[in-house]
Amino acid sequence: MQARLLLEDGTLFTGLGFGAEGQSSGEVVFNTGITGYQEVLSDPSYCGQIVSMTYPLIGNYGITRDDFETVAPFIHGFVVRRHEPIPSNWRAEYSLDHLLKEHGIIGISDIDTRMLTRILRHHGTMKGILTTGSERVEELLERMSVTPLMRDQVARTSTKSIFSSPGSGERIVLVDYGAKSGILRELTKRGCDVVVVPHDTTAEQIRRLNPDGIQLSNGPGDPKDVPHAVKMIQDLLGEYPIFGICLGHQLFALACGADTSKLKFGHRGGNHPVKELATNRCYITSQNHGYTVLEESVAGTKLEVTHINNNDRTIEGLKHAEFPAFSVQYHPEAAPGPLDNSYLFDQFLDMIRATKKNNPQKSRQAQLAASLRGELQYAQK
Numbered sequence: 529m530q531a532r533l534l535l536e537d538g539t540l541f542t543g544l545g546f547g548a549e550g551q552s553s554g555e556v557v558f559n560t561g562i563t564g565y566q567e568v569l570s571d572p573s574y575c576g577q578i579v580s581m582t583y584p585l586i587g588n589y590g591i592t593r594d595d596f597e598t599v600a601p602f603i604h605g606f607v608v609r610r611h612e613p614i615p616s617n618w619r620a621e622y623s624l625d626h627l628l629k630e631h632g633i634i635g636i637s638d639i640d641t642r643m644l645t646r647i648l649r650h651h652g653t654m655k656g657i658l659t660t661g662s663e664r665v666e667e668l669l670e671r672m673s674v675t676p677l678m679r680d681q682v683a684r685t686s687t688k689s690i691f692s693s694p695g696s697g698e699r700i701v702l703v704d705y706g707a708k709s710g711i712l713r714e715l716t717k718r719g720c721d722v723v724v725v726p727h728d729t730t731a732e733q734i735r736r737l738n739p740d741g742i743q744l745s746n747g748p749g750d751p752k753d754v755p756h757a758v759k760m761i762q763d764l765l766g767e768y769p770i771f772g773i774c775l776g777h778q779l780f781a782l783a784c785g786a787d788t789s790k791l792k793f794g795h796r797g798g799n800h801p802v803k804e805l806a807t808n809r810c811y812i813t814s815q816n817h818g819y820t821v822l823e824e825s826v827a828g829t830k831l832e833v834t835h836i837n838n839n840d841r842t843i844e845g846l847k848h849a850e851f852p853a854f855s856v857q858y859h860p861e862a863a864p865g866p867l868d869n870s871y872l873f874d875q876f877l878d879m880i881r882a883t884k885k886n887n888p889q890k891s892r893q894a895q896l897a898a899s900l901r902g903e904l905q906y907a908q909k
């Protein structure tokens with residue numbers, strides 16, 4: 529079956545279709561990971577995007593239930609050089625083709641993904657349409673020009689209702705802006721008592737859950753499309769320790785008065801070098817973002833830059849000068865990518881314990897009682 533990928537600038541790629549049939553549009557981006565296509569496909573931060581993998585062989589190890597980063601993928605299309613339909617892997621439960629068909633995602637293979645990447649690097653990311661139909665190019669270009677990119681991805685990908693993953697350790701409220709499962713996995717692995725809440729949960733509702741700390745998740749789209757989250761963070765800053773990841777980092781920066789803007793073609797892959805300024809140490813990180821915190825906007829705020837990207841010097845980490853709050857632009861939960869940065873979750877828990885020590889408040893029993901009251905009020909709201 530023939531499939532086509534048409535870019536906003538008129539560049540047309542003709543290849544072979546796999547996965548679902550039909551037509552879909554979105555922002556075309558590229559990911560440089562060599563492995564991890566399943567985690568990429570299921571990362572909610574790709575909601576509304578057509579993802580092209582620069583590694584040329586995709587599908588060879590199949591799909592495994594355990595490797596999903598969310599229940600259902602939100603991406604709008606998948607572009608590969610060569611698609612391997614028959615997996616060779618003892619863990620494989622089914623094929624990539626099967627996954628795409630099941631979730632209505634169109635795949636295209638046998639196109640020059642190096643050329644596509646060079647175009648995107650040169651011009652910046654663009655809108656695109658993937659189709660297995662026989663529409664005229666002019667018609668598709670017209671459709672693309674009148675179809676704006678999505679702005680409501682966070683509401684689409686966030687959990688619709690509150691749920692908990694109980695543990696006997698610190699109580700963490702994980703604000704889900706389209707969270708990857710890896711974040712919850714890292715917190716529960718450390719014994720945390722995690723309560724996952726929807727993206728539009730207010731500061732007051734979070735207080736009622738009596739958290740020890742607040743984790744702001746990754747998520748799709750422009751951080752400026754989520755103003756209610758910025759307000760919530762401003763309300764709780766200084767009251768609870770906060771750790772922001774990716775979109776959570778950008779929202780934290782906006783809440784502290786810094787600004788964000790769109791990168792030309794973003795950072796998506798498993799090997800982005802990041803320098804920790806305090807130690808001059810380089811970490812290899814997993815990344816997936818199209819926006820960044822603007823360096824010049826940090827001056828005059830209470831934020832300090834802790835990490836920078838060694839490729840393009842953009843900001844990769846921030847901390848608050850007065851309050852227990854920090855954030856990173858990359859993914860310490862990895863999935864896919866290197867595990868080097870999971871220590872940041874330990875750092876978050878250390879920060880929580882230090883905050884508690886300096887602030888000997890209510891007994892654990894009183895906290896639990898307050899927490900129970902809060903949950904009841906939340907449920908009755």
Ligand SMILES: NC(=O)CC[C@H](N)C(=O)O
Nearest residue numbers: 746747749774775818819
């Ligand atoms: N992975 C993320 O959280 C991405 C953040 C934001 N949507 C961006 O593209 O910059």
